[in-house]
Amino acid sequence: MTFEELRQQLTDVLFDGGAVTIKNNFEKSNFKPEMSLIRDLAMDSIQILTYLLSIEEKYALTLDYEDLTIEVFDNFNMFTQYFLNKITSKEQVPVGNS
Numbered sequence: 001m002t003f004e005e006l007r008q009q010l011t012d013v014l015f016d017g018g019a020v021t022i023k024n025n026f027e028k029s030n031f032k033p034e035m036s037l038i039r040d041l042a043m044d045s046i047q048i049l050t051y052l053l054s055i056e057e058k059y060a061l062t063l064d065y066e067d068l069t070i071e072v073f074d075n076f077n078m079f080t081q082y083f084l085n086k087i088t089s090k091e092q093v094p095v096g097n098s
Contacts, residue, residue: 006083007077010080014051031076033080035076036073036075038074052068061083068082
């Protein structure tokens with residue numbers, strides 16, 4: 001999966017997934033990848049947690065929430081890179097030790 005593909009998928013989950021309602025009727029068409037989930041979209045902690053749980057479910061991930069610093073949410077490109085790293089590292093983990 002490429003960075004651009006994942007960014008589009010994460011955007012779709014955010015705006016079309018139904019798990020999170022963006023405040024102030026923010027339109028998907030106005031969304032820019034440089035935007036902050038907290039400052040620009042005004043997401044609160046419950047919305048962010050709901051969004052993260054949706055991503056965990058979609059990609060069969062288990063997040064270490066101590067990894068998630070405020071900087072990850074400050075820029076959607078950084079957010080996408082964080083998840084690309086998680087997905088890539090998950091794909092490289094061998095299944096079972098025979």
